[in-house]
Amino acid sequence: MDLSPSGLLAHARSPEGRKKLRYVAVSVVFVPIGQVMVVALGLALGSYTAASILTAAILTLPNFYANKLWVWKLTSKESQRTQILVFWVAAMLGVCFATGLTFVAERLTTDLSKVMRSLVVVAFQLTGYGIVWVLRFLLLDRWLFKVTHHGDEPEPEEIEDLHHEFPI
Secondary structure (H helix, E strand, O other), X not given: OOOOHHHHHHHHHOHHHHHXXXXXXXXXXXXXXXXXXXXXXXHXXXXXXXXXXXXXXHHHHHHHHHHHHHHOOOOOHXXXXXXXXXXHHHHHXXXXXXXXXHHHHHHHOOOOOHHHHHHHHHHHHHHHHHHHHHHHHHHHHHHHHHHHOOOOOOOHHHHHHHHHHOOO
């Protein structure tokens, strides 16, 4: 991909580029809402770990429908099934990882003020979701989706690209 400003602008205007921008836009809406909910529910419940699980239970379904409505709207049925599966796997891994890190943050911050404790929890939450988001992008979008976009066997050039990205 051309990383020059004109190349990036051309990619952003392409259908795949617009899809990625819509994906980022959905994340930009749901991540802050989720973090506010984790802090508010954590303070109310006295447990950020429980708040993380409750927030995921509340926000995962609306996040799914936002992706379905805006991100996957021009996707074929076959590709959409794959993306739905990837969404749920990534969502569950993200929730598990972020909640696990939240549990660690709670244990490490018992002597801090509520404000500092909340900030550490948010940092750990964002780290957990960020790691899963990056792994999803690198492993699934660049590997799995690259192969399934065409619906048939990958071209030799695509196989070669995959070998360079993930040496076997």
